[in-house]
Amino acid sequence: MALMISVSGIRGIFGTDLTPENLGRFSAAFGSWADGGKIVVGRDTRVTGQVCEDIVAATLQSVGCDVVQLGVATTPTVAMAVLKHSAAGAVIISASHNPAEWNALKLLNSRSEFLDAGEGGEVIRISEDQSYRYKPFDQIGSVETDTDALDHHIRKILDLPYIDPDLIASKNFSVAMDPVNGTGAIALPPLLHALGVDEIHAVHDEPDGRFAHNPEPLPEHLQDICSLVREKGCDLGLVTDPDGDRLALVSDKGNLFGEEYTQAAAFDFMLEKKGGACATNLSSSRVTDDIAQQYGQECHRSAVGEINVVQKMKEVNAVIGGEGNGGVINPDLHYGRDALMGAAIMMQLLAERDITAEDYRNSLPGYVIRKSKMDLADIDGDAILEKAQKVYRDYHPDTTDGVKIDFEDGWVHLRKSNTEPIIRIYSEGISAEKAKELADTVVAAVR
Template sequence: MALMISVSGIRGIFGTDLTPENLSRFTAAYGSWTGGGKVIVGRDTRVTGQICENIVVATLQSVGCDVVQVGVSATPTVAMAVHKHDAAGAIIISASHNPAEWNALKLLNAKSEFLNAEEGREVMNISEEQSYRYKGFDQTGSVETDTEALDYHVQKILELPYINRDLIASKNFSVALDPVNGTGAIALPAMLEALGVEEIYSINDTPNGLFAHNPEPLPEHLQDICALVREKNCDLGAVTDPDADRLALITNKGNLFGEEYTQAAAFDFILDKKKGNCATNLSSSRVTEDIARKHGQKCYRSAVGEINVVEKMKEVEAVIGGEGNGGVINPDLHYGRDSLVGVAIFLQLLAEREVTSDEYRNTLPDYVMRKSKIPLADIDADAILEKAEDVYRDLGPDTTDGVKIDFEDGWVHLRKSNTEPIIRVYSEGISAEKARELADEVVDAVQ
């Protein structure tokens, strides 16, 4: 597996693809791109995190950046620290849901957002051309440590006008956690305790980066937390990925709430408080349109990718956004996925509406999503996409990112993979059979 380089940073297996040399080169490029400004540095719990952090911090100093280290921190906490320190940006050392042998650099700008395409290309060009310049001994940057970044993050959530800590505390909620030995093991208990939740049960809660199961919070990896919820009779289960920007929920009956429905619940709550648009990506569930319609609002779609959702949110002045992978983006806090604010919003919703998590889930429409692929081999990917657009022209397909075709009872989204010679086929229907039927129909039509 070669080093993966994109506008959002670099990612690879440490020691083979991700080496001290390319970590330093890319960091020097980013530090130079900021103009030598103040940069926040945080990391998830991976075993190689400290090594990477040492390299990143020293390199930033070498190109004249002042560094604020926040240590082991959730990605949204690092993002909030950019605002706290009025920084020029941040480097988050985390490979998200990738296995433990991976690590990565994720880059934020001065707005606390992931770099957009233009900003990312500028950093990549500096790295490729090695046009960064190291400073002399009297111009190197300083280093300071912020041990209160999480406290700041939590406090800002408590200050949101629609989060009522006393109401949540009065419900005596019990919550089970599976932070997969990642940063959620630190961040989620702090958030819950601040909300007055006293009964917290946890598995895989040692922040050592040794992931107890595949760290992506998909259904097949969550049976232990479902069992814990049932065993302890909890009101809710919460699961995060290693850097705690994604949130998956478990109902009080120990059933999967559904990653796609995390953002739907947040949309439902926020749109009930304030009127405005919402936004998500093309591959997220249709339930978001249902929620928006319920509140008399519109849900807009962007290309896949967090920064694309953020840019669409700004374009349409969305009051809430997210992604179907369990990402909640609340612009009242910051423009990034945030599991902490997601948990706070969901507990507030349950407290206000006086329903259980299972009862609330049953109020939402049911959709089933399916993911498959078309191997390309000698097939031209663009030709397939063009044919899909032509065959379904009467349905007005969305070509923002590949081709998405909306049917009355579901949809199919075709897009080229950035990492494999395949076309990814996402489909959703009112049943698993319908999702498969729609996908098969489209694939047959284009092949």
């Protein structure tokens, strides 16, 4: 397994691929690219987070950057801190949904967005040719700690004109949460209390980075919170990934919404409030198109990846965007996926419409999306994609990002992952059986 390097940062297994040497080299390159500006540093709860933070912060100081350390913080909290401090960028130390032995550096620019291809390419170039320069003793950067970043983030959510904590409080909601021992364990309780929720039940809420289950919020990993919702009679369940930018929902009956429907709910809420376009990626559910059409709007599609969705949102002046992995992007707050924002929107929607989570989910168009993967250990990924394009050429596949084949009763999208040595296989149909049938048919045709 080799270190994975992309425009958004580096990722690998700590101590094997992700070493102090390459952490330092990449941090020095990023600090030099930022021209010695102020850099915010935050991390998720992984066991290796502190040692990575120490290396990153010290290296940034060594190339002349002033560092603002947040310690353990969600990815969207780090993004909000970039805007708060008018920083030149940020380093987020988190491997998102990868297992606990992984870690990563994710990089934001001064707009609090992930680096685009040009920006990320320049950081990679500086890292590879080692053209960064360390400063003499009297020119190293300073370091400060910001202990108010989460409170600032929550205040900005509550300041939005369509979030009404008094209305939410009047409903006396009971909420369950599963932050998989990640940053949500720190961020969700104060958010919920600020929204007027007094009754909170939790599983896996020790922020120690020892994930109690696979940290990717897929249905097969979330039976504990479904049981908790039923046991405690909660009105809603909230699930976050380790760095708190993805949100999955559980209804009051203990049934999973499906990650795609986190985004769908946010689109429904915001398009009712504000006229305008919306945007998501090619792997997201058709339900977003249905909701957009309901409000006389268009749902625009981009390549997979947060920065690609953000660029499409800006291009079409979208009022809401996101990704079907449970990522909600509200430009009124910042251009980044934000589980806290998604949770606030969902609480407000249920309060305003005076509807249960189960009834709301059942009111939405019904699709089932299936997410699987193909290990590339012994397979040529490019050859697989080329064959898919050839076999299904009569369907005019979309090759913006991998190969997406639209059928009358669903679709299949094959694309190489940016974070793991796999091909991601997303398929959707009007039933789980149809989604599996479509995916199995395509995989059998291209193997």
